[in-house]
Every structure is written in C-alpha cells, then in structure tokens.
Amino acid sequence: MTIVGPGVIDGGGSAFPGILVQPGAGNFTLRDAEVKGWADGIQVAGAVVSLKLIDNWIHNNTDAGLQVDATPSGVITINGNLFKANGGDGVVYSGSGLLKTEYNSWGDLGGPNVGAGDGANGASVDFTPWTFSELYMDVDPPAYALTRSVPETTSFDVALRIDAAKLYGLTFQITYDPAMLTLNTTTFTAPWAGGPAFRCPRRQASSSIAAT
Ligand SMILES: [Ca+2]
Ligand SMILES: [Ca+2]
Numbered sequence: 001m002t003i004v005g006p007g008v009i010d011g012g013g014s015a016f017p018g019i020l021v022q023p024g025a026g027n028f029t030l031r032d033a034e035v036k037g038w039a040d041g042i043q044v045a046g047a048v049v050s051l052k053l054i055d056n057w058i059h060n061n062t063d064a065g066l067q068v069d070a071t072p073s074g075v076i077t078i079n080g081n082l083f084k085a086n087g088g089d090g091v092v093y094s095g096s097g098l099l100k101t102e103y104n105s106w107g108d109l110g111g112p113n114v115g116a117g118d119g120a121n122g123a124s125v126d127f128t129p130w131t132f133s134e135l136y137m138d139v140d141p142p143a144y145a146l147t148r149s150v151p152e153t154t155s156f157d158v159a160l161r162i163d164a165a166k167l168y169g170l171t172f173q174i175t176y177d178p179a180m181l182t183l184n185t186t187t188f189t190a191p192w193a194g195g196p197a198f199r200c201p202r203r204q205a206s207s208s209i210a211a212t
Pocket of ligand 2: 102126127128129
C-alpha cells in the first residue's frame with residue numbers, strides 16, 4: 001500500500017494510531033504526509049516486508065511518532081521525516097538489532113533526546129546522522145526586532161535565516177499580501193549559493209520589500 005501526500009492525516013486527539021500497518025504487510029510506503037493528533041502516529045504492529053517512510057512530518061501525537069513492534073525484513077527506508085513534539089519517543093523499536101532511521105530530523109539541531117528534540121533509544125534506533133532545518137524571517141537589521149513600522153511607499157529589508165545541519169538542499173516559499181506589499185528584490189549570497197553542504201547554522205538571505 002502506498003500513501004503519497006501532500007496531505008494531513010489528523011486524528012484530532014484520537015486514542016488510536018493514525019496509520020496501523022498490520023503484521024505480514026508488504027511494501028507499505030508513506031511519503032510527503034503530515035500525521036498528527038493520534039496516539040502513535042504510525043504503528044507497525046508486527047513483522048512486515050519492506051517499509052518506506054519518506055519526507056513525512058509526524059508531530060504532536062500523544063504517544064510515539066513511529067512505533068515498530070517487530071523486526072522488519074526487506075528494504076527499510078526511513079529518511080527525511082521530521083519527528084517533533086510527540087508525547088512519546090519520536091521512534092520506538094521493539095525488534096531485534098537496530099532500526100535504521102538515519103537522516104531524519106527530531107526537532108532540535110542537536111538531534112534526538114536533547115533540547116526540544118523527540119526521544120529515541122540509541123540501543124534500538126540508529127538515528128546518527130540526523131538532519132535539521134528551521135527557516136524563519138526577521139527584519140534586517142535585526143535590531144529592529146520582530147515588527148517594524150514604515151510609511152507607505154517605503155522599502156525595508158527582511159532576512160531569511162536558517163538553522164540547519166546535514167542537508168543537501170531545501171526549498172521554501174515566501175508568501176505576502178500583494179495588495180499591501182511589493183517584492184522589490186531578492187538577494188542570495190554565499191553560502192546559499194554553492195556554500196558548504198554540512199552544518200551551516202544561521203545563514204542569511206535578504207529581500208527588500210516595499211510597503212505600497
Ligand atoms: Ca505506542
Ligand atoms: Ca548510523
């Protein structure tokens with residue numbers, strides 16, 4: 001079975017798992033979905049053959065983000081997911097050996113089990129290396145703080161900042177009300193353009209926006 005987003009699977013506080021993969025299932029794939037508001041976000045309730053969880057956002061479930069109850073066989077690919085703000089661990093694994101969950105994000109630059117990061121038991125889950133990205137906008141220069149008042153027709157700068165680790169790349173979308181603002185220019189400077197691929201906390205791009 002394959003579920004491909006984008007889309008939200010929202011339990012609204014349900015006591016059940018958002019997705020229950022039954023023992024004996026084969027080739028379950030979940031990609032580009034948001035799973036929130038359940039007990040376990042995804043429960044793999046027994047041994048399955050091949051499992052692919054790619055680029056999902058699994059957050060704010062009251063128990064585990066992903067719970068795998070037995071040892072899977074075949075091709076196991078669990079990459080590019082963000083496990084964040086789940087009540088239990090981000091990933092719980094009860095099978096034998098280590099469940100490979102490399103190149104996922106856990107909600108903290110430092111990885112799982114620290115700061116705001118979801119939990120993961122290193123004795124059962126291989127979560128190293130992990131990724132991280134957090135994009136945010138700020139007025140530029142930042143001394144103006146989060147809000148800034150300008151007269152109509154005046155241009156001002158905003159900066160796009162990111163805390164990130166071990167990403168090959170990322171995409172983002174800036175939205176604004178074209179009735180209120182005009183985008184003048186967007187400037188990308190190194191390392192946004194061809195910069196270091198690994199560990200680049202707090203990089204900056206700038207945009208000039210005019211109040212119309
Ligand atoms: Ca559970
Ligand atoms: Ca590893």
